[in-house]
Amino acid sequence: MPTTDYQQVLNDITQEVAPLLSQGKVADYIPALAEVDPEQFSIAIYTTSGETFCAGDCTQQFTIQSVSKVMTLTLALQRYGDELWHRVGKEPSGTAFNSLTQLEFEKGIPRNPFINAGAIVTCDALYSRLSAPMHTMLETFRALSGNRCIAIDKKVANSEYEFRHRNAAMGHLMKSFGNFENEVDDVLWAYFNFCAIELNCIELAKAYNFLANNGIDNTSGKRVLPSRQTKQLNSLLFTSGLYDAAGDFGYRVGMPGKSGVSGTVLAVLPNKFTVAVWSPGLNSFGNSVAGIAALELLSKKLDISIF
Amino acid sequence: MPTTDYQQVLNDITQEVAPLLSQGKVADYIPALAEVDPEQFSIAIYTTSGETFCAGDCTQQFTIQSVSKVMTLTLALQRYGDELWHRVGKEPSGTAFNSLTQLEFEKGIPRNPFINAGAIVTCDALYSRLSAPMHTMLETFRALSGNRCIAIDKKVANSEYEFRHRNAAMGHLMKSFGNFENEVDDVLWAYFNFCAIELNCIELAKAYNFLANNGIDNTSGKRVLPSRQTKQLNSLLFTSGLYDAAGDFGYRVGMPGKSGVSGTVLAVLPNKFTVAVWSPGLNSFGNSVAGIAALELLSKKLDISIF
Amino acid sequence: MPTTDYQQVLNDITQEVAPLLSQGKVADYIPALAEVDPEQFSIAIYTTSGETFCAGDCTQQFTIQSVSKVMTLTLALQRYGDELWHRVGKEPSGTAFNSLTQLEFEKGIPRNPFINAGAIVTCDALYSRLSAPMHTMLETFRALSGNRCIAIDKKVANSEYEFRHRNAAMGHLMKSFGNFENEVDDVLWAYFNFCAIELNCIELAKAYNFLANNGIDNTSGKRVLPSRQTKQLNSLLFTSGLYDAAGDFGYRVGMPGKSGVSGTVLAVLPNKFTVAVWSPGLNSFGNSVAGIAALELLSKKLDISIF
Amino acid sequence: MPTTDYQQVLNDITQEVAPLLSQGKVADYIPALAEVDPEQFSIAIYTTSGETFCAGDCTQQFTIQSVSKVMTLTLALQRYGDELWHRVGKEPSGTAFNSLTQLEFEKGIPRNPFINAGAIVTCDALYSRLSAPMHTMLETFRALSGNRCIAIDKKVANSEYEFRHRNAAMGHLMKSFGNFENEVDDVLWAYFNFCAIELNCIELAKAYNFLANNGIDNTSGKRVLPSRQTKQLNSLLFTSGLYDAAGDFGYRVGMPGKSGVSGTVLAVLPNKFTVAVWSPGLNSFGNSVAGIAALELLSKKLDISIF
Numbered sequence A, B, C, D: 001m002p003t004t005d006y007q008q009v010l011n012d013i014t015q016e017v018a019p020l021l022s023q024g025k026v027a028d029y030i031p032a033l034a035e036v037d038p039e040q041f042s043i044a045i046y047t048t049s050g051e052t053f054c055a056g057d058c059t060q061q062f063t064i065q066s067v068s069k070v071m072t073l074t075l076a077l078q079r080y081g082d083e084l085w086h087r088v089g090k091e092p093s094g095t096a097f098n099s100l101t102q103l104e105f106e107k108g109i110p111r112n113p114f115i116n117a118g119a120i121v122t123c124d125a126l127y128s129r130l131s132a133p134m135h136t137m138l139e140t141f142r143a144l145s146g147n148r149c150i151a152i153d154k155k156v157a158n159s160e161y162e163f164r165h166r167n168a169a170m171g172h173l174m175k176s177f178g179n180f181e182n183e184v185d186d187v188l189w190a191y192f193n194f195c196a197i198e199l200n201c202i203e204l205a206k207a208y209n210f211l212a213n214n215g216i217d218n219t220s221g222k223r224v225l226p227s228r229q230t231k232q233l234n235s236l237l238f239t240s241g242l243y244d245a246a247g248d249f250g251y252r253v254g255m256p257g258k259s260g261v262s263g264t265v266l267a268v269l270p271n272k273f274t275v276a277v278w279s280p281g282l283n284s285f286g287n288s289v290a291g292i293a294a295l296e297l298l299s300k301k302l303d304i305s306i307f
Helices: A004-020 A065-086 A100-105 A116-129 A133-145 A154-162 A165-176 A184-195 A201-207 A227-240 A243-253 A289-301 B004-020 B065-086 B100-105 B116-129 B133-145 B154-162 B165-176 B184-195 B201-207 B227-240 B243-253 B289-301 C004-020 C065-086 C100-105 C116-129 C133-145 C154-162 C165-176 C184-195 C201-207 C227-240 C243-253 C289-301 D004-020 D065-086 D100-105 D116-129 D133-145 D154-162 D165-176 D184-195 D201-207 D227-240 D243-253 D289-301
Strands: A042-047 A052-056 A257-260 A264-269 A273-278 B042-047 B052-056 B257-260 B264-269 B273-278 C042-047 C052-056 C257-260 C264-269 C273-278 D042-047 D052-056 D257-259 D264-269 D273-278
Touching: A004 A042, A004 A052, A004 A289, A042 A201, A052 A201, A065 A116, A065 A133, A065 A184, A065 A227, A065 A257, A065 A264, A100 A165, A100 D100, A116 A133, A116 A165, A116 A184, A133 A184, A133 A201, A154 A184, A165 A184, A165 D165, A201 A264, A201 A273, A227 A243, A227 A257, A227 B227, A227 B243, A243 A257, A243 A289, A243 B227, A257 A289, A264 A289, A273 A289, B004 B042, B004 B052, B004 B289, B042 B201, B052 B201, B065 B116, B065 B133, B065 B184, B065 B227, B065 B257, B065 B264, B100 B165, B100 C100, B116 B133, B116 B165, B116 B184, B133 B184, B133 B201, B154 B184, B165 B184, B165 C165, B201 B264, B201 B273, B227 B243, B227 B257, B243 B257, B243 B289, B257 B289, B264 B289, B273 B289, C004 C042, C004 C052, C004 C289, C042 C201, C052 C201, C065 C116, C065 C133, C065 C184, C065 C227, C065 C257, C065 C264, C100 C165, C116 C133, C116 C165, C116 C184, C133 C184, C133 C201, C154 C184, C165 C184, C201 C264, C201 C273, C227 C243, C227 C257, C227 D227, C227 D243, C243 C257, C243 C289, C243 D227, C257 C289, C264 C289, C273 C289, D004 D042, D004 D052, D004 D289, D042 D201, D052 D201, D065 D116, D065 D133, D065 D184, D065 D227, D065 D257, D065 D264, D100 D165, D116 D133, D116 D165, D116 D184, D133 D184, D133 D201, D154 D184, D165 D184, D201 D264, D201 D273, D227 D243, D227 D257, D243 D257, D243 D289, D257 D289, D264 D289, D273 D289
Parallel strands: none
Antiparallel strands: A042 A052, A042 A273, A257 A264, A264 A273, B042 B052, B042 B273, B257 B264, B264 B273, C042 C052, C042 C273, C257 C264, C264 C273, D042 D052, D042 D273, D257 D264, D264 D273
C-alpha cells in the first residue's frame, strides 16, 4: 500500500470516531486527570522508514501513564536480560489490572510487567541500577522522540503519589514476600513520575519506533534492544498489554499494544510502523473508547494483522 | 529460505530434543493415557503451498485431546459467528485450565474457548445445531486431513467419560447459570469423543492448514473460515491457546499454538505453514516437554516470529 | 424466670415482628418455594422439661430445608463418629453458602457440614450406610417430633431436583477429588427429599430438643447423641449454622442456630429449650427477616445468651 | 466443683502436656520471637470471685501479641459503640489470618476485628480518639492486671515494625478504599506496641476477667463494658478468635478464646473464670500446641462448655 494512503486513512478514522468522543469517561481516581476535556482525539503513525502521519490534535501533549511501563521494561531488560523474569512473570493476568488477590496467590511475583504490580517491581529493579532514574527515563524519551523539551507533569505526579495507597499496598505486599529491594515510597515516586511524562501522539509513536524496527531506533540508527528480545517484548504486549481486555484487543486489532489511563494506546505493526492514538474518554476496562475504535478501524481499513 | 531446509531443520530438532524425551511425565488422570510410552517424538510441517516435511515417528497416531477444541470452535463459529461470544469470552484465563473459581466469579461464562469450560460450552452450542455431532466432527477431520480412515479411540473416550467429574462440575455450574442448553452428560460424551480422535502429526498439521492459509483449505481449495475470522482465531490461540503458559509460549515460540494433554502441540506461522509436534512426556503445565522445546528450536533456527 | 412468661413473651414478639412480615422476599430459585405467601409467622419453644409454648400460625407446616442438615449430621455422627471429619471440616466458610471457589481451593473437602457442599457430602456418607435413607430420615423425625404423619412434600423435592445444577456441580467436584462414594444424582435426590420434609414449628422445636438436653430426647428418654458430641454439634452450629451471617447471628442472638431457605430458624438454649421460628420472607443472606428479628427479641426479653 | 480442685487440675494438665512442649515451632517471622525457648509452659485461672490458680512458669512474662486485639476492640467499643461496625465486620474469615484477597473482595472492610486487618483498622479508629494511644493501653492493662510495672518490649515492637510490610499492605489497601483515617505507619507503630506488651499468664487472665464477669472488673468493681456488649464480644471471640481454627477450637474447648503468635491463648468461661495459657511452640495454624491441648484437657476434666 502506498504510504500516501496512511494520511487519508487517519483523516477518515478521525471523522468516523468523532461521535464516540462524548461516550467515554475520563479517569477520576485522581483530580489532575479528572479535569481533562474528554472530547479530544489524535492519532499518529510513525513508519520504519521514518515517515510520520497524523490527524486530530497532534500537538496536544498528554501524560503517557501506563504506556511508560513499556519503556521501564525496556530499560530493565537492557540491564537484567532474562534474569528479570525471576521477579516478574510473562503470563496474562486474567483479573483486573490492580488485583492484589493474584499477587498474594502468586507469592509476590506479579503475573506480567504491564499490570501495576509488575510495572512497580520492574521499576524497583531499575531503581537499584540507576543513580537518577527520573533523569535517565526523561533522557531516553527525549532521545527517542527527538524532542529535547519533554518534561514531567509534576502536578499529575504529585496527585498520583497522594492517592498511591493501592499501589503502595502492592509494593508492601511484594516486599513482605522478599520481592522488593528499595523503599516502597521511593520507587512509587519514580513510578508516578514515569507515568506523568508528557508527550504528544507523534512523539509517542516515534519514541517506540524500535518496537516495529527489530529493536533499532531508526532516527539515530542505534539499537535499543536485540532483535529477538524486541519480538519477545511485542509478544508480551500482545498477551498482556491491555490488562483484562488483551484477548479482545488482539481479536479486534490484531497488533500488540499498550494502553494508558490518560486515554492513550500504542500499537505496533512489526516491520511497518508504530501507531499512537489518544482520546481521554475511557470504557469500563480503563481503555480509551475512541482510541480502541480508531485502531480497530485502522486494522480493517489497511487489512492489517500480524496473523 | 528454501523449503528443502525445512527437512534438515526437522531432522536436527529431532536429534536435539532426544535427551528431553525421558524428562516429562505422561498424563495419568485416566488409565488409557497413562499407558503410553513417553519416549516418542514426531514433528511435521505442512506448508501453504502443500508441501509436507516430517521427522520422528510420523505415522504414529495419537489422540489429539485439546487440539480438537480448535476445530470445535471453528465449526461453532461457522454456525454462530460473533453470536457465540455471548456464551464464552475471548480473554486469557490467568489460572489453571480447569479452574471452577473463575467460572463461578464470571457467572458461568468461561473466559475463552480453549480452557475446558469454554470448550465444553462451545461443544454444547455446536451440539444444539448438529444432528450427529461426532459424525460431523470425524468427517471434518477426514476431509481436511485427507485420511478417510480417521477414527475415534473409544477406549480413551470411555475412560475420559468415566473420570469426567471435574468437567461435569463445570457443565452443571454453567447450567446453573443458564449457559448450557443440552444434558451435561450428553455434551461431555461428544466432547470426549472429539478429544479421542486419532491422527498422526502430518494429518494434524494438514487438517489445520487453513489457519495458516487465510481460512482456505489448500488441498480442496475450499474456504473453512473467512479470512478475518481466521486471523481472529489465531489471535485467540496466541493469547489463550496454552492455558496458563500462553505468555511464555508466545515469548519463546512467537507463534499461535494449541497444546493437548496427549503431548501434542499445534502451531501456526501465518502465510507459511502449520506445524504439529508430538511427544507424550508433559511438564507441570500439562504441555509436552519435547514438543515445546522443538517449537522453540524451530522458531530460533528459522528465525521466525509473527512479530 | 417462671415458664408462664414464655407464652407472654412469644405473644409480644409475634406482635412486634408483624410489621416485618412484608419486608422479606421469598426464595424464588425454585417455583415451588416462590409460591408461598410471605406474610406468615410462627414461633414455638420446647423446654427441656417437656413444655411447649407457641404463637402465630403454629399448625402451619413448611419444608424444613437446610434445617434438615442438622439431622443429617446427627445420623452421620451416630454412624461415623469423628471419622466423619476426614470428609468435611469444622470451620466457618467465610463465603456465600453455595461457593465452589472454596471447595476447589480446599480440594473437595467442604469447610463445614452446614454449607451445601458439606451437607451433600455428609448425605453421601449417610447414604453409604443406609438401605433406605429417606425412610430412616422420616422415621427419625416422626419419632422425635411425636407426629407419625410427617411426610415429604414431593412437589418441592422434585422442583429442587430439577434445578439441582449448582449442587450437582459441587457433588461432581467432590467426586473428582475422590470425596464422594455414590452416584451424585442419587445422593442429591435423597438430599432434596430431606430438605422437603414438612413440619410445623412446634414439631421442629420438639424434634431437635435433644440439642438442648445434653443429647437425650426428653419425650422418649432415649439418647440421640453422647453429651459431649451434642455440645460439639451446638458449637458447630454457633460458628457455622447461619452461613455467612453466623457471626452477626451469634452477636445478636447469643445462641447456636440453623436457618433454612423456607424461612425457618432453629435455635438452642442449652439446658433450657429449643426454639423454632418460621416466616418465609428472607433477607439478602437467605435468612428469615422476621425469624431473625424474633430470636433477637427473645434473646433480649429473656436476657439470654450462652455467654 | 470446689475451687480447690482447680489447682489440682492445672497441675495435672501441666504434667500431661509436657511431652508436647517440644513439638511446636516458635514463630520465626521476626528475629525477636524466633529466639524464645519453646519448651516453656504456664497456665492460670482467675475466677469471678477473685481467686487465682496457676501452674508452670507463672511469673514468666511474654508479649501478648494478638491477645491485645481484644483490649483494642474493648477500648474502641467504649468510644464508638455499634458505630464501629461500619468499619469492620463480625463474621469469621474463612481464610488465613493475614489474607489480602478477602480484604480486597470486601472492599477494604475487614471481616472481623481479630484478623490482622480488622485489628489494624480498629487500632486506627482508636488512634483517632486518643491523644496517647500507647499510654492509654498500658494504663488499661496496668489497672486491670493490678501490676503497675507492665511495660512494652521495645525490641519486639521494633522488630515487628521493621517486618511490617504485609500489615502495611493491608493498611494501604484499606486506605485506598477510604477505610483508614491516620497515617498507616503511625497506626502500625501503635499496633505493634500493643502486641509487644508483656504480661505473665496470671496478669493476662486477671486483665480480661471482666469478660467472664458480665463486663465488670472484679478487682476494682468498675464496669469495663455493658453486660450485653460483653456477651457480644465473647460471641465474636467464639466465632472468630482463633483465625482459621475457630470452629475446631470451639468444638474441642467449648469456650470463646483468643490466641497470640507468642504462644498464648486466653479463654473465657462466662460467670466462672478466665484462663490464660502460654507455651511458645506453635502448630501450623499459628496457635500454641501445648496451649490448645491444655485448654481441651481443662474442658474435659472440668466438663465445661458453654453449650
